Amino acid sequence: MAHALADGRRTVLVVDRQTPVHGSTLASTSMLQHELDVPLSHLTKMVGPDHASRAWLRSARAVDRLVEIVQDLRINCGLTRKKTLFLAGDEYGARALKVEAAARQSIGLKADFLTGRDLRDEYGIDRTGAIASDVSASANPAQMAAGLLRASQRNGVEIVAETQISDVLSSGKDVVLSTSSGDLIAAEYAVFCTGYEFVEAVARKSHSIVSTWAIASKPGIPIPAWVKDHLVWEGSDPYLYLRCTQDGRLIVGGEDERDPEAYRSTGKLERKAKIIAEKVSDLLDVKIGRPDYAWAAPFGVTPTGLPMIGEVPGLPQVFVVMGFGGNGITYSQIAAEIVSNAINGHADSDADLYDLKPVRKNGL
Numbered sequence: 001m002a003h004a005l006a007d008g009r010r011t012v013l014v015v016d017r018q019t020p021v022h023g024s025t026l027a028s029t030s031m032l033q034h035e036l037d038v039p040l041s042h043l044t045k046m047v048g049p050d051h052a053s054r055a056w057l058r059s060a061r062a063v064d065r066l067v068e069i070v071q072d073l074r075i076n077c078g079l080t081r082k083k084t085l086f087l088a089g090d091e092y093g094a095r096a097l098k099v100e101a102a103a104r105q106s107i108g109l110k111a112d113f114l115t116g117r118d119l120r121d122e123y124g125i126d127r128t129g130a131i132a133s134d135v136s137a138s139a140n141p142a143q144m145a146a147g148l149l150r151a152s153q154r155n156g157v158e159i160v161a162e163t164q165i166s167d168v169l170s171s172g173k174d175v176v177l178s179t180s181s182g183d184l185i186a187a188e189y190a191v192f193c194t195g196y197e198f199v200e201a202v203a204r205k206s207h208s209i210v211s212t213w214a215i216a217s218k219p220g221i222p223i224p225a226w227v228k229d230h231l232v233w234e235g236s237d238p239y240l241y242l243r244c245t246q247d248g249r250l251i252v253g254g255e256d257e258r259d260p261e262a263y264r265s266t267g268k269l270e271r272k273a274k275i276i277a278e279k280v281s282d283l284l285d286v287k288i289g290r291p292d293y294a295w296a297a298p299f300g301v302t303p304t305g306l307p308m309i310g311e312v313p314g315l316p317q318v319f320v321v322m323g324f325g326g327n328g329i330t331y332s333q334i335a336a337e338i339v340s341n342a343i344n345g346h347a348d349s350d351a352d353l354y355d356l357k358p359v360r361k362n363g364l
């Protein structure tokens, strides 16, 4: 939240009810993708060509910008530029991917359609087709988040841990936040970046929480050389996605379920980890062995795959950033740009893409 000083500068406070850098940041498989969860051709049918193309282009710019910021700040987080391979699956077959590649090319995004034969020859993968593209990256999410927080601290941002915000009121002049220990914080602006927890004032029935699973193999396992500089995902439901770390671990996720509580089951964690390991072994034709780590987490999604970013209707100077789906890191960059533009009175021509609609008038 931001508080104005007499000389016009602002102090910024980051408040978290836990120690920052935990939860979904640690669970994240951290593929920094410009590709949204909903393909451009499909999103166009949902929200129209103008909206859909702007959302895809903004996402590509956000990945480039995030890479630039991390490099400028020299954050040591294994940041690596990657290509992406989007494989045909049971939801998007080769024909749909051909249409998708053409749609992306038509708005200026580089996307090459690969036939089943190309895929076999270049990657040794047995699928009916794929889209190869660039503009992606990967990084260690905890090191990246910690590095960004440290850089903010050097610029005067104060971090307050273990403080829960329990309510918010906005007078139109000031924002007042109450903490669960009974303290009040007065601010000029408040921005709720609550991850997958939807702020009730703007939650909608169409938003849902799903459960997801992921594994990390042992380091240095024998995998095809091309995997090191690619992110891979597939047009299936449930889908599989993977990347490789700098020390040669395969990080693989997927097997999503539309049950917000399923991630809590230890039995499911064991079963899902086994399925994911088998699927990736089949796909890459390698034995990945027993994973070193397996984990599960909840995941917030919206029907269009686009997040909600903006000022809460009925709560002036209070912003929310939520509904990230699988692209939370890319969307965090977009949210940082849109919210800071709004606070600083600058127009952002894409702000309408992520608009909020009111449900309640005041309070959390």
Ligand SMILES: Cc1cc2nc3c(=O)[nH]c(=O)nc-3n(C[C@H](O)[C@H](O)[C@H](O)COP(=O)(O)OP(=O)(O)OC[C@H]3O[C@@H](n4cnc5c(N)ncnc54)[C@H](O)[C@@H]3O)c2cc1C
Pocket (backbone or CB within 6 Å): 015, 016, 017, 018, 020, 021, 022, 023, 024, 025, 026, 027, 028, 029, 030, 031, 032, 033, 163, 164, 165, 166, 193, 194, 195, 196, 197, 212, 213, 214, 253, 296, 297, 298, 299, 324, 325, 326, 327, 328, 329, 330, 331, 332
């Ligand atoms: C398994 C998994 C894999 C993922 N893979 C990818 C990926 O490959 N690429 C990608 O881009 N994204 C991915 N994501 C998503 C991405 O990691 C998240 O969107 C991102 O970490 C969210 O960051 P955040 O800071 O917005 O939210 P969070 O990290 O969830 O942080 C929100 C914080 O708000 C705090 N909080 C909430 N309510 C309050 C309150 N009332 N008072 C005080 N504090 C509060 C919480 O304690 C929490 O620390 C993945 C997520 C999961 C779970």
